[in-house]
Amino acid sequence: MKLPSPRGPVSDAVISALAQAPHPFSAGDAASDDDLHLSLFVLYELHYRGWDGVDDTWEWHPDLLALRARLEASFEAELRRLPVPETVGDVPHTLVAMASETGGPSLSGYVRGRATYEQFREFATHRSVYHLREADPHTFAIPRLGGAAKAALIEVQIDEYGGGVTRRMHQEMFKDTMSALGLDTTYGAYVDVVPWQTLANNNLMSLFGLHRRWRGALLGHLAAYEMTSTGPNRAYANGLRRLGGDEKATRFYDEHVEADAVHEQIAAFDMCGSFCRAEPALAGDVLFGARCVLTLEDRWAEYVLSRWEAGESSLRD
Numbered sequence: 647m648k649l650p651s652p653r654g655p656v657s658d659a660v661i662s663a664l665a666q667a668p669h670p671f672s673a674g675d676a677a678s679d680d681d682l683h684l685s686l687f688v689l690y691e692l693h694y695r696g697w698d699g700v701d702d703t704w705e706w707h708p709d710l711l712a713l714r715a716r717l718e719a720s721f722e723a724e725l726r727r728l729p730v731p732e733t734v735g736d737v738p739h740t741l742v743a744m745a746s747e748t749g750g751p752s753l754s755g756y757v758r759g760r761a762t763y764e765q766f767r768e769f770a771t772h773r774s775v776y777h778l779r780e781a782d783p784h785t786f787a788i789p790r791l792g793g794a795a796k797a798a799l800i801e802v803q804i805d806e807y808g809g810g811v812t813r814r815m816h817q818e819m820f821k822d823t824m825s826a827l828g829l830d831t832t833y834g835a836y837v838d839v840v841p842w843q844t845l846a847n848n849n850l851m852s853l854f855g856l857h858r859r860w861r862g863a864l865l866g867h868l869a870a871y872e873m874t875s876t877g878p879n880r881a882y883a884n885g886l887r888r889l890g891g892d893e894k895a896t897r898f899y900d901e902h903v904e905a906d907a908v909h910e911q912i913a914a915f916d917m918c919g920s921f922c923r924a925e926p927a928l929a930g931d932v933l934f935g936a937r938c939v940l941t942l943e944d945r946w947a948e949y950v951l952s953r954w955e956a957g958e959s960s961l962r963d
């Protein structure tokens with residue numbers, strides 16, 4: 647994936663540094679949400695598949711890690727302002743209640759009934775940043791767990807990775823949807839055109855995935871994703887069919903309607919339930935992770951819908 651264009655002084659400093667051999671490095675504070683979230687995204691990607699032409703040893707460069715810690719502190723401070731249910735009773739049932747709250751505007755309802763073909767392409771463009779590496783951030787939790795919670799996570803991840811069959815991997819299925827829409831299926835092809843709200847959704851998973859201390863939040867994040875998937879994916883599939891999408895184009899969404907009806911149970915009850923019994927001190931973090939993703943996804947949907955309702959694109963120029 648090609649390094650993106652900077653969106654402020656910090657992302658400029660990071661991207662310019664990465665284009666060279668590793669060297670001592672420092673940068674100031676992020677100038678905007680765009681600058682913050684692009685910088686974090688670029689730094690996090692060093693732990694996934696990396697950037698074209700960037701030296702692999704940058705991944706653990708202490709100066710970059712120091713900068714990442716400062717940027718993460720700003721992001722975390724914002725997340726900690728979100729309201730989380732105070733008393734942790736039964737975590738799985740609390741997750742069910744949280745997932746069924748209708749917080750933000752219904753993007754899925756809009757996509758099903760009203761989105762134009764061009765808007766559906768935009769929707770898939772935003773989502774491609776995650777779907778082309780779907781499941782990868784949550785896989786970071788596997789070595790940090792044991793027993794029943796680990797087994798439940800692996801049961802979900804096996805489906806996400808197509809049971810080891812390439813064409814059934816959710817990451818690969820999404821390429822068929824993108825191809826049908828005439829989009830570029832290259833990993834990370836659209837990082838430059840998505841707004842910071844889309845990058846923030848991805849950074850949230852990387853923040854939780856790359857820090858062992860956030861393992862509870864990472865599981866809560868995955869559970870919330872699985873528990874808010876079936877209805878919206880049915881709507882996306884029907885929206886794409888309305889716009890002429892064939893079986894191959896809608897397969898990614900259709901598959902999620904089926905798979906996530908099972909995953910939501912496994913994730914909430916087997917995975918999060920077992921985890922909270924094994925590590926009760928982290929039960930609050932599970933709910934925190936779920937709260938963060940539900941709120942950030944609502945904020946993203948609100949942004950996209952507001953642009954569409956103004957007759958504008960939700961992507962950057």
Ligand SMILES: [Fe+2]
Nearest residue numbers: 780806816902
């Ligand atoms: Fe999936």
Ligand SMILES: [Fe+2]
Nearest residue numbers: 872905906909
């Ligand atoms: Fe799933």
